[in-house]
Amino acid sequence: MISSELLGERIAQARKRLNQTQEQLAxxxxxxxxxxxxxxxxxxRPTNAELLKLAQELSISVNELLREHTVVADASPRFRMAPRxxxxxxxxxxVERLxxxxxxxxxxxxxxxxTRTPAPLEAITAYRASQSPTGLEPRLAAQDAAAFLRRHLxxxxxxxxxxxSLLELEAGLRIFQLPLPSEVAAxxxxxxxxxxxxxxxxLQLRERRRWSLVHELGHFLRDREAGDVLPAKFEGRLDPSEIFSETLAAEFLMPATGVRRRFAEHLRDKGAHFSAADLIAMARFYAVSFQAMTLRLxxxxxxxxxxYRKLVQRNFRPQAAQKQMGLKPARENAERWLPQRYERLALxxxxxxxxxxxxxxNYLHCDRITARELYLARQVEATEGGELVLDLGEDVLNARNAG
Known part of the structure; x- marks a missing residue:
């Protein structure tokens, strides 16, 4: 049973998360x-009846209030106070699900x-809005940030x-794939x-999700406390943070030097001829959308x-063109939506x-049979000599010294 002090702290955190005063909750x-x-x-200590009422009013289960490990923290105050x-x-x-x-x-x-060790990119402060030199144009800052990230990585x-996987490791991002409303990209x-x-x-294509992820990396670098709800249609928002994040996505995913070199290679192969098929090939090479690649060029x-505007006017359809070229969409595991590290921790x-x-x-958001199957699938690793049973909790760093 948890202490009364910890229980009281959880009640206070849950109340503050819902922006309730003590007077209102009482x-x-x-x-x-x-x-x-x-x-x-x-x-x-609350009585059982009071615990039931508290759980109901705070939108939290009694189990979550009483179990040993429960986190009731909220997003940063600036994100919660943003215009809604x-x-x-x-x-x-x-947002609440995230x-x-x-x-x-x-x-x-x-x-x-x-104890989660801060990731390398968490310590980067050079691109934060609060510390940027006055008047630094956000596009220039984003270009510099993209170049820095590529060198660092x-x-x-x-x-x-x-x-x-790269941004989970290097930036400490906890990345979930969720069925968001159609008007939201991330x-x-x-x-x-x-x-x-x-x-x-x-529900969006893989290429769009990659773009959205780097866009949110921009907010992480520039002003993480403000957070972001990224619309599915960007529509040229003029906010400096949005300009920084969009520019970062383009510069990081499609670096100018690499794009120019790849473009020149296509010209050499085709005798100075560059077609829509070459555009599709470049887009697939960088794992970005046909639109993003064309606008970048x-x-x-x-x-x-x-x-790009002319191709749209001519009713050009990239997906139909890819089928005509015999290109298949990138294969994905549609069932995998939790971060790999999250799954490893649970197992x-x-x-x-x-x-x-x-x-x-409960942690894997599935039924018990599926959870057991996932555990067994991770526990057993197929090898050429048969099946090797792995102890997922074994400390392999110390095990090598013991052997």
Missing amino acids: KSIGVARTTLVAMEKGER QARSDAVEEA KALGRKYVELEQVLSV DLGDGPVLALE IFLWSDTLGACVALNR EELQLLSAGT EAYAQELLSEGELA
């Missing part, structure tokens, strides 16, 4: 404000007593492979407790301004008997 559960104050300080008039109820629900997933991620770390000028929120959480709209003055906690099968299923 009235809702039928106690005096002084009584609630005593509960939050850990000086008076443009957000629908569906968008607000998606917060809940972020809390579960932190809970898994606590269950395993993992040793990417050269080629395409960025395994983008999600959501980014941050707090000291939750870290940086990103939701990508899994226009920006670099490798194609005439207005090329390791279960292997160490720190989670029950039901709790594992």
